[in-house]
Structure formats: C-alpha cells, structure tokens
Amino acid sequence: MESYSITERTRVSRIPKRGVYDKAQVHAILDEGFLCHVGFVIERQPYVIPTGYVRADEKLYIHGSAASRMLRTLDLGVEICVTVTLVDGFVLARSVFHHSMNYRSVVMLGTAHLVSDREEKLDALRRFTNHIVAGRWEEARRPTDQELKATSVLALPLQEVSAKVRTGPPLDEEDDYALPIWAGVVPLRLRSAQPVPDERMLAEAGVFDTGRLSL
Amino acid sequence: MESYSITERTRVSRIPKRGVYDKAQVHAILDEGFLCHVGFVIERQPYVIPTGYVRADEKLYIHGSAASRMLRTLDLGVEICVTVTLVDGFVLARSVFHHSMNYRSVVMLGTAHLVSDREEKLDALRRFTNHIVAGRWEEARRPTDQELKATSVLALPLQEVSAKVRTGPPLDEEDDYALPIWAGVVPLRLRSAQPVPDERMLAEAGVFDTGRLSL
Secondary structure, eight states, rough: BOOOOOOOTOOOSSSSGGEEOBBHHHHHHHOOEEEEEEEEEEEEEEEEEEEEEETTTEEEEEEETTTOOHHHHTTOOOOEEEEEEEEEEEEEESSSGOOOEEEEEEEEEEEEEEEOOOHHHHHHHHHHHHHHHHHHHHBBOOOOOOHHHEEEEEEEEOEEEEEEEEEEEEEEOGGGSSSOOOEEEEEEEEEOOEEEEOTOOOGGGOOOGGBBHHH | BBOOOOOTOOOOOGGGEEEOOOHHHHHHHHOOOOEEEEEEEHHHHEEEEEEEEEEEEEEEEEEETTOOOHHHHHTTTOOEEEEEEEEEEEEESBBBBGGEEEEEEEEOOOOOEEEOOHHHHHHHHHHHHHHHHHTTTHHBBOOOOHHHHTTTEEEEEEEEEEEEESSOOOOOOOOOOOOOOOOOOEEEEEEOOOEHHHHHHHGOOOOOOOOGOOO
C-alpha cells in the first residue's frame, strides 16, 4: 500500500482519523470526480476557480483557454492548491451540534506547468474527454492545430497530497439516543437527467446513452 | 435590479457575457447550493477547503469547529475567496474543442470575521441547519452553551462578488453541424437516495421525508 508522504502542510490535524494518504484511495476519489477548485494567489489575494480535470498516473491535468488569466498565472510557477470534493450524504444527528456531511475530499499542493509536448497534450485532452463520456474522443471531431494552440493544459504532479473522508452514521451524545428524532444518513448522488439533443442535431446521430457517463 | 459593483478583481474577463453581477441572481445561486470552497493563504501557500455555508441577506456564514486551523486563520482578518459552484450539465459538441459544462458559480472576495454576538451566532446556525433540511432546527436538540462555544461561525460580507453562468446548447463551428455526431446537453442533478436510518434510532421517530431537503 503506497502512500503520499505526510508534510506539515498536508497533515489532517482536525479529526486525524479522517486523514487518508493511501495513493489508491486518493486516486479513486480523483477518478470519480470531474470538477476541481483551483486556488492561487495574485497580489496577496487568493482566488478559487472551478474547472474540469483528469488524473493520469501521478499527474493531475486541468485545462482551459490559452487566454485564461488563471492558466497564464499558474504557468508562472506559483504555488497552487487544487481541491476535489465529493459529497456523499447529509448526516442528520439527534442534536444540531452533531449534524455533519459524509464526503471525500482531496487537497493537492504544488506548482503546475503548461504541457508543451504535443503528444502529452493530446493524450491529456483525450483522457479529459473520455473521463466525462467514455469513447467521446473517438467519435467527436478531434482538435485542429489551431484549436490545440488555443487550448492550454496544465499538469500538477501529485506529490503533496492528502484526502479527508467521513463515512457512516451520526455520532450523538449518549443521552440523546433516547430522543425520538429521525437520525441517519441521506445519501446524495449526482445523476444525469434526460439528455437534451441540440436542435440542429442530425437524426442519424441517434440517442445518447447515459451509461457512458462516469457518474 | 440591484447589482454588485464590478471591480478589477471580480470582472469576468474571459467570455464577459457569462458574467453576472445582479444581486438577485447571485443570491439565487447561493441559496441553491450548500457547499463552498474557501481559499486562504498561509505563508504564500494557498489552501482551498470545502465547507458548508448559508447566506443571510448580504452575508455569507460558514461554520466549523472552534479548533479548526482554517477558522482561526480566517479570523485574523486575512483576505479570502469563497467560491460556490453548481454544475448543471455536460455540454457535448460535435467537436472535442467545443465541449463544455453548463454551470453557475459565484466568487466572493473579502475578509471574514468570527461572529461573537450570541444571538447572531444562533440565528446563523439556525439558518445553516434549516438550509439543509427545512424545520430541522425546530425538531433536533438545540446546542448547549458548551456546544455553542465549540462552534465557530464566520461571516463574510457580500461586497466584492461576481457570478459566472453558462447555459444552453453547444456552439459548434458551422461546418461541424453536418457531422452525424450526438450533440446536446446532459443535465446533471444532485439527488437524494433512500435515507438510511441510524441503527439506534427509535421507531417512533418515523420516516424521513426527502421533500424537506433543499435540493
């Protein structure tokens, strides 16, 4: 069982039993999600911006427009924090104080760089696309050179990484278990609804199979 | 229609038509979500931490343990960024390049402070609890003085705020509309699954009605 080294910056200090550093568990969380929040600093002001991502081995790829201020800033080698959060459920305790959420989150610290190698960039975009819809890269029109230039891909090596996980039922004060109040977990799931075809879609394109989504 | 003032730091510069500064629209996004990502800086390293929140008028309340490093850091008056993101759908275009997501996000910049007034703190916790499950504050055991002391509530005034919204179908290159590739939007929704009662719950507590959730 391989783990990320714990540093002073990634140690889960509040409720340490929720800390997870095992690589396989961290990878599983990252592979289930698709949206991250990227934190960076410009003139002492932190910014937190949502964006898509995909993991490949020990790298996290995020991508966006080459014109994005965020991506241009990040390529300057500034320190960033990328966080992925999956919310699994509301935890309803008998007391307000012990209400909680079940969740799995990963916090990644480090320095990202723009991917300039054409093959690595294409591979990252392929993974990125197929991470959302299996096989989509193979069926959609692939990027032209110009489109590839207009797209930036950033890579963050997974080095200083920790996860935090809460699972299970509420934990109440012993006396409160005698209260006739509903207590338990309400699981939450991100689900797709009925796909909405584009008005200009050709009929021969058929029907979208939501089983291809990685939800 | 009242709006937040646009500053250099909150202006949506990439794809400006997606920028939203209207207070009513920003409030609606904040009231639909319940999870935010808080960005703050310690020794030049940004951190992005997920946590719950609730809005009340022009304040965003976040809460956590009084022992949390984040909350203690934030009360020092440091600059923070709080971001709320709702993902509404995957946007599948005919070309890989034009794939996108429909989303609504709010970015809030400013300085937070701990709420020390007892009444304001109780009111924030009541709102926080009922924001997740309608009427929960009224039915669960309310906090003791000791529990109240162990809970910190931070308030961030909504001043430097902007939202970014993408809606609607994919926008492809004109030539690509002739391609027989499925294109459209796959809507995404956070949904609750069957509630799981705690093993020690008294039968007289009944059944949980998921209609009380603000999802």
